[in-house]
Amino acid sequence: NTRTIATWIQTTDTNGTLISWGANANGSRWTLILQNGKPRLDVGGGHVSGSTALNDGNWRHVAVVFPSIGANVTDAVLYVDGSPEIIASSAPMAINTGSGEDLTIGSNAITNDHYQGLIDEIRLYAAELSSNDVAGLFLNGTMRFKTSDQAAPPVVEVLQVAPTSG
Numbered sequence: 001n002t003r004t005i006a007t008w009i010q011t012t013d014t015n016g017t018l019i020s021w022g023a024n025a026n027g028s029r030w031t032l033i034l035q036n037g038k039p040r041l042d043v044g045g046g047h048v049s050g051s052t053a054l055n056d057g058n059w060r061h062v063a064v065v066f067p068s069i070g071a072n073v074t075d076a077v078l079y080v081d082g083s084p085e086i087i088a089s090s091a092p093m094a095i096n097t098g099s100g101e102d103l104t105i106g107s108n109a110i111t112n113d114h115y116q117g118l119i120d121e122i123r124l125y126a127a128e129l130s131s132n133d134v135a136g137l138f139l140n141g142t143m144r145f146k147t148s149d150q151a152a153p154p155v156v157e158v159l160q161v162a163p164t165s166g
Contacts, residue, residue: 001095004125005032006063006137011117012055017108018119022097024110030097031108032064039078039085046073046093050085061138067128082138084131
């Protein structure tokens with residue numbers, strides 16, 4: 001059950017599904033959404049909601065870590081721009097994420113909830129990333145590849161690919 005999800009988003013949208021998968025049942029559906037512009041992890045019947053508005057039109061980094069000792073959605077840790085998020089609200093629910101529905105990005109067919117904005121560098125890990133690891137994902141997009149005062153994911157351009165022999 002241990003996992004980490006991280007992505008960059010840029011939006012002015014208030015509500016929308018970022019990433020979702022699993023069966024449509026309590027504790028079985030793992031859905032990272034924006035609700036009232038703020039990050040929320042919803043598992044069907046339970047949730048953790050952050051307090052930072054992400055719908056300011058700037059590139060923002062959001063991540064969720066579900067630790068190896070976790071059993072309940074309230075054990076998940078939300079991160080915004082590399083820092084742990086202050087939890088504004090939560091409702092406990094045991095997590096038993098299933099595979100009843102495919103992974104979707106930017107849309108949730110069950111709730112007909114669609115994200116409007118840009119999304120980049122979606123990362124799914126079958127591991128519990130540390131707070132330093134999550135900060136590193138954020139900093140790689142803002143420090144090493146920094147080209148302006150606004151945080152943004154790195155842009156990589158491939159100009160030419162030359163085949164190698166052998």
